[in-house]
Amino acid sequence: MTKPNDATQDFLDSSQYQTQSILQYEAIYGEDFVSPGGRAMAVEMIERLQLAPGASVLDVGCGLGGSAFVMASEFGLRVDGIDLSKNMLEIANRKLRTRGLSDQVRLEWGDCLQLDRTDSYDAIYSRDVFLHIHDKTRLFSVLKAALRAGGQLLFTDYCCGPKPWSADFTAYVANRGYCLHSAEEYSSLLAQAGFSQVVAEDASARFIEILRSDLDRIGALEIEQSVRDGLERSWRQKLARSSTGDHRWGLFTAVKRPCDSGSPNHTEETT
Numbered sequence: 001m002t003k004p005n006d007a008t009q010d011f012l013d014s015s016q017y018q019t020q021s022i023l024q025y026e027a028i029y030g031e032d033f034v035s036p037g038g039r040a041m042a043v044e045m046i047e048r049l050q051l052a053p054g055a056s057v058l059d060v061g062c063g064l065g066g067s068a069f070v071m072a073s074e075f076g077l078r079v080d081g082i083d084l085s086k087n088m089l090e091i092a093n094r095k096l097r098t099r100g101l102s103d104q105v106r107l108e109w110g111d112c113l114q115l116d117r118t119d120s121y122d123a124i125y126s127r128d129v130f131l132h133i134h135d136k137t138r139l140f141s142v143l144k145a146a147l148r149a150g151g152q153l154l155f156t157d158y159c160c161g162p163k164p165w166s167a168d169f170t171a172y173v174a175n176r177g178y179c180l181h182s183a184e185e186y187s188s189l190l191a192q193a194g195f196s197q198v199v200a201e202d203a204s205a206r207f208i209e210i211l212r213s214d215l216d217r218i219g220a221l222e223i224e225q226s227v228r229d230g231l232e233r234s235w236r237q238k239l240a241r242s243s244t245g246d247h248r249w250g251l252f253t254a255v256k257r258p259c260d261s262g263s264p265n266h267t268e269e270t271t
């Protein structure tokens with residue numbers, strides 16, 4: 001299958017995020033979530049933002065809406081979620097209708113690289129999405145423009161160790177169409193985009209703990225044996241790639257300078 005430079009809706013919906021796969025991920029990560037650590041990790045990340053009730057958040061790559069639902073119901077935040085996968089959003093919006101949170105949460109289809117909001121959010125939150133995005137310069141430019149001056153960016157993402165990588169990790173990244181960075185590269189990209197107070201944490205040890213507990217959950221899933229075997233194999237491979245240091249996990253925070261406002265600057269940067 002051809003890999004796009006940046007994830008496209010067709011690519012995502014026909015490969016990693018087919019409805020059946022989404023539901024399997026959800027069974028492993030927990031209701032409403034498709035990222036490591038599920039709800040508990042989301043609560044921890046949202047707490048870090050220390051936002052007052054009523055503050056506005058953009059959840060980039062909102063998936064099934066889990067974080068958005070928690071932000072609204074437990075923290076009183078107003079949330080816009082966008083996601084590029086139609087399969088993901090269809091399930092997310094079905095969930096939203098049953099949660100009674102439609103006054104606070106809006107989940108829309110969209111590519112975050114095409115976002116054209118300016119000075120709109122107190123925080124931008126994203127969990128394990130940027131691995132799909134190759135044009136990080138454009139990404140951070142667009143996200144900074146969408147934040148209010150002084151607004152916060154918080155994201156977690158799959159990261160990588162230094163090259164050369166093992167053949168297995170190289171093939172895995174290519175097959176998924178991922179674009180991974182080290183924590184240091186992410187720090188530089190954020191600083192180049194003009195963010196201040198950039199903090200990059202290597203959270204790989206936490207990731208390994210999460211993978212181990214995921215394996216217990218996979219073992220207990222009431223699904224066809226062959227499917228469970230496939231998931232176990234895939235999680236053991238993730239553990240092996242993490243143990244060698246090729247596959248890492250990072251947590252990043254940054255702030256848009258209080259005096260900074262206006263439109264994205266990626267057009268100027270590329271001319």
Ligand SMILES: C[S@@+](CC[C@H](N)C(=O)[O-])C[C@H]1O[C@@H](n2cnc3c(N)ncnc32)[C@H](O)[C@@H]1O
Nearest residue numbers: 033034035061063083084085111112127129132
């Ligand atoms: C691993 S899932 C994480 C979902 C959610 N953040 C969570 O924590 O459960 C990654 C998500 O990123 C979305 N995504 C990938 N590329 C995107 C893009 N360019 N714009 C918006 N969403 C994107 C995918 O469709 C998918 O829902």
